[in-house]
Amino acid sequence: METFKKIDGIVEKSVERFQTIKSVIENVDLKELGLSVYTPKERRVKGLYCAIDGSKNVQNLGDVYLIVAKAVKVVGEVTLEKKVISREPVFEVEIEDDYMGEDTVNNDSIRLMINLETSLLRDCDECNYVLLDGPIVDPPVIDDRGGKQSIPSLKDLARVRSQYVLSLIEKGKVVLGIAKRFSERFIVSLLKDKGYLKDTDYREKMVVDSLLSRFVRDETLGIGVIKWDDVVRGASEVDKLMEAYEAYKEFSEGRLKIASVYVKASRVGIPSRVDIAYTDSYDVEKALSLIATWEVKDKAELNLLTVLADTLSSVSNYEVKQFREYYTVRTLEELKDSRFILSNFILRKKI
The missing domain is CATH 3.30.2170 (archaeoglobus fulgidus dsm 4304 fold)
Known part of the structure; x- marks a missing residue:
């Protein structure tokens, strides 16, 4: 499939980049980059x-x-x-x-x-x-x-x-x-x-x-x-x-x-x-x-x-459910309208 060939090409490019980076990093002089290695004073x-x-x-x-x-x-x-x-x-x-x-x-x-x-x-x-x-x-x-x-x-x-x-x-x-x-x-x-x-x-x-x-x-x-x-x-x-x-x-x-x-x-x-x-x-x-x-x-x-x-x-899913249910129930309570029903915590109009 063409899609798999496309993925193969992406993988090949990613591996090539990784190999390039690996070879570059081995030769990097941190001082030339203005960087140093640091360790903690205390543990x-x-x-x-x-x-x-x-x-x-x-x-x-x-x-x-x-x-x-x-x-x-x-x-x-x-x-x-x-x-x-x-x-x-x-x-x-x-x-x-x-x-x-x-x-x-x-x-x-x-x-x-x-x-x-x-x-x-x-x-x-x-x-x-x-x-x-x-x-x-x-x-x-x-x-x-x-x-x-x-x-x-x-x-x-x-x-x-x-x-x-x-x-x-x-x-x-x-x-x-x-x-x-x-x-x-x-x-x-x-x-x-x-x-x-x-x-x-x-x-x-x-x-x-x-x-x-x-x-x-x-x-x-x-x-x-x-x-x-x-x-x-x-x-x-x-x-x-x-x-x-x-x-x-x-x-x-x-x-x-x-x-x-x-x-x-x-x-x-x-x-x-x-x-x-x-x-x-x-x-x-x-x-x-x-x-x-x-x-x-x-x-x-x-x-x-x-x-x-x-x-x-x-x-959490429980917290989301609480807020969803509270919002919908309170809306229904305020509406006091029999034309609306509560379906999966979503306010829907009756058909």
Whole structure:
């Protein structure tokens, strides 16, 4: 079949890219790229940790969409032994008319989720270290146009989020963003600029994983640092991120800065990009020490606290069912109209 031949071609191209990257990485001089290998100062840093993550779920109820956003803050304490104290999740719901279309509704759901996550940042004064499951600067992969005026725009989110992060730093807190999914081609662009690659048509995560695997053994290790202020624009992915970053800097009057280091906890661990928020200076080894304190060994994760936050923040089928049923039952109750029936939690007109 023609489809299988097409898949064969895709596989062949992917393998060819992988082999190219593997041969390139073996000859890379980190100093030439302006990068270094870092290891944690400590394996256990005492203190109170906050991990924040969120999720969203969109349900089509026939004539409207139900948007459910959920976020959670998990608190972990490190004294003589580690202790995790989970907190009650926070929810937010919106109803959007179906004529807005799925793309608009999906954009709104993402911004609603980010807004809910951001709101939890203001409740982190109790913690010494704040770990965001995801990047500090929201990836600009969604359209800012939306249907609900009550949902903050990307610009509004940048203003509030940057001020919350800046406030935490000024209070002596360490704020890290741990991104397992990243596509901004910082490393790929560096390799191209130094002549190791001919173009930037390579997946950033594959390149980073190959680079980290060259050095990592059985302990947490990082490669960096990439200061976002020094990033040269070129690849479109970098341009979009830098535009978002400039908004954060604008709303913090240029004080909030970010530096990134790529991290793995073991050979089989997942590569992650750790974003370090700072104003005057940062400590890479300290950041890696915080990761190592809660590291997950030999798993497809990096940090136990953010894994817990990710798991607890997922909108379950039961929770969605509750909100769907409540919305429909309350609508029927208000209508008091026998012409409508409840069918699979969707309001339908009797035939």
